[in-house]
Amino acid sequence: MKIIQSKLRKCFLFFLIIPFLIQPFMISLNNNFYVSEDYNTLHLSEEIKDTKQWINNSNFDSQDLWTATETGDSSDVASNILDGEAKFIVLGEKRIFNNISGTPSNSSSQKWIAMKESELSVLPDNTGLDEYGFWADNEYSESVDQSRNNPIIHWKRNVTMPVDMSDYVITATDLSAIFNATADINLETPSDTLSDPGGAYAAEYDHARFFISVSDLEQIENYELAYNQTVDLGIGNWGRTGRGGQNNVTDTEMTPLEDDDLAFFLSRVLSRDNRNFTLTLGIDIYCEDNYGGLEIDTWYSLRIKSCNLSFSYDKIINQFTKVFLNQACEKISDISEYPVEVNSAILNFYYKIDQEWPSNSSPNSKLGVLINNNKIPEEISLDSATTSYQEAKVGGFEVSNLITDDVNVSLELNLADEFILANNITISIDNVSLIVSYTIFEPNPRIDRIDYSWLIYTLAIGVAVLITTFTLYQTYFKYPPLVRKVRKLRKKVRKGKKAKPLSLRKRQELITDNYMEHIKKAKLEFLERKDMKQNSVKEKGG
Numbered sequence: 116m117k118i119i120q121s122k123l124r125k126c127f128l129f130f131l132i133i134p135f136l137i138q139p140f141m142i143s144l145n146n147n148f149y150v151s152e153d154y155n156t157l158h159l160s161e162e163i164k165d166t167k168q169w170i171n172n173s174n175f176d177s178q179d180l181w182t183a184t185e186t187g188d189s190s191d192v193a194s195n196i197l198d199g200e201a202k203f204i205v206l207g208e209k210r211i212f213n214n215i216s217g218t219p220s221n222s223s224s225q226k227w228i229a230m231k232e233s234e235l236s237v238l239p240d241n242t243g244l245d246e247y248g249f250w251a252d253n254e255y256s257e258s259v260d261q262s263r264n265n266p267i268i269h270w271k272r273n274v275t276m277p278v279d280m281s282d283y284v285i286t287a288t289d290l291s292a293i294f295n296a297t298a299d300i301n302l303e304t305p306s307d308t309l310s311d312p313g314g315a316y317a318a319e320y321d322h323a324r325f326f327i328s329v330s331d332l333e334q335i336e337n338y339e340l341a342y343n344q345t346v347d348l349g350i351g352n353w354g355r356t357g358r359g360g361q362n363n364v365t366d367t368e369m370t371p372l373e374d375d376d377l378a379f380f381l382s383r384v385l386s387r388d389n390r391n392f393t394l395t396l397g398i399d400i401y402c403e404d405n406y407g408g409l410e411i412d413t414w415y416s417l418r419i420k421s422c423n424l425s426f427s428y429d430k431i432i433n434q435f436t437k438v439f440l441n442q443a444c445e446k447i448s449d450i451s452e453y454p455v456e457v458n459s460a461i462l463n464f465y466y467k468i469d470q471e472w473p474s475n476s477s478p479n480s481k482l483g484v485l486i487n488n489n490k491i492p493e494e495i496s497l498d499s500a501t502t503s504y505q506e507a508k509v510g511g512f513e514v515s516n517l518i519t520d521d522v523n524v525s526l527e528l529n530l531a532d533e534f535i536l537a538n539n540i541t542i543s544i545d546n547v548s549l550i551v552s553y554t555i556f557e558p559n560p561r562i563d564r565i566d567y568s569w570l571i572y573t574l575a576i577g578v579a580v581l582i583t584t585f586t587l588y589q590t591y592f593k594y595p596p597l598v599r600k601v602r603k604l605r606k607k608v609r610k611g612k613k614a615k616p617l618s619l620r621k622r623q624e625l626i627t628d629n630y631m632e633h634i635k636k637a638k639l640e641f642l643e644r645k646d647m648k649q650n651s652v653k654e655k656g657g
């Protein structure tokens with residue numbers, strides 16, 4: 116019995132292992148078929164040639180599919196899509212500063228502050244601001260205070276520019292100022308005859324200097340922009356003491372620097388603070404000691420009536436600023452599941468400019484195209500652009516060597532020079548095309564792959580069912596019901612589980628019951644035959 120059970124176990128294990136042995140073979144067979152099929156497809160293919168416009172929204176009917184990017188100074192350029200055109204805009208600008216004009220006042224927009232030139236300097240006797248401008252008066256009496264021979268008054272105003280001046284260049288300036296003065300003839304001038312028993316002499320003579328200067332807020336750099344120094348104010352021979360009468364200088368303009376120098380000094384102070392500078396209006400009184408004895412110099416009125424400062428400044432376009440319009444096009448591999456070969460790719464577009472390009476200041480600026488971030492070697496110089504649309508290149512640019520599976524197109528405006536621009540310039544682009552000719556290699560004839568996986572799964576399921584059936588038969592169904600009950604009971608008893616008692620009949624009882632069953636069947640058959648005979652006799656007698 117044990118030998119039979121051992122053989123059954125081996126048979127069971129054999130059938131259990133078979134599916135695992137067969138499955139790798141079937142999978143390998145299926146894969147080999149596919150590999151063989153692919154191999155044959157490469158050698159038996161049909162070439163399908165076609166040509167396609169690869170750019171979408173090539174006429175800029177909307178903003179769709181195009182994105183803009185900038186590098187460098189983004190405040191110098193802009194781009195948009197409008198009226199069926201793509202536009203690159205170079206953002207030039209001209210501004211004018213004219214916030215200082217007319218008679219000085221202390222209105223809300225003009226705050227002038229009177230102050231000493233330095234801690235060591237002295238102020239005139241009286242100073243002020245009225246409807247006619249700034250004024251000062253002074254009398255130098257050597258017998259009272261010899262240290263007051265050089266009083267100076269400054270009126271300062273801090274100015275804030277509306278933009279960062281590091282991005283602009285001052286291109287034109289205008290400065291004017293008017294002053295007048297009244298003094299006594301007791302001043303010593305070059306035209307006077309100086310005489311005194313105690314001795315008389317002169318080097319600079321008595322004079323007043325009216326000036327305008329500019330500086331940074333910290334006064335690190337300070338430059339005089341305009342001035343006028345009196346020569347004959349107080350002309351007239353008079354002794355060294357007392358007052359002899361008035362002499363005046365009527366309204367007179369200060370003398371400004373040349374425009375280029377004005378622009379240079381304004382730019383210098385704005386280079387320290389790109390938005391702020393200080394303007395100073397001043398009167399510097401000088402009383403020279405012309406005699407051995409004491410003297411008097413009298414200044415009745417020194418006045419700055421008006422000041423006008425204006426300048427224009429244009430925008431700086433920074434070198435290597437660029438603006439792009441980009442489109443990520445369909446991939447080459449997206450058009451077919453089969454191999455695709457690009458035969459040719461021709462790119463072209465039309466462009467124009469709204470005004471002549473400033474080629475003298477920017478000769479190297481160009482339009483260009485990039486494919487997959489690789490620039491086409493041929494670029495278009497902006498000085499060749501006209502106000503009418505023209506083709507970028509007759510016949511277009513051949514760019515197939517730049518195309519991989521990806522097709523990313525960028526239109527570029529490259530500002531390769533630093534230059535000054537007073538107004539906007541717009542370059543327009545339209546009708547962008549990328550005509551790609553390609554070949555698709557498809558199987559010929561086209562054979563659909565047969566999927567054999569269903570066969571593998573069917574065989575695996577069949578083997579599993581067979582093993583299950585065989586196992587159930589060997590372990591259960593091949594035994595008679597009574598034997599199965601006994602085996603089940605024995606199993607429970609072996610495991611110590613409770614089991615209902617199984618009643619079994621003796622062999623003699625089973626034989627007797629079986630014999631009696633056969634007697635009953637024989638007796639029944641005899642009675643049935645007897646009835647059939649009686650019925651037959653009755654039918655014949657009748």
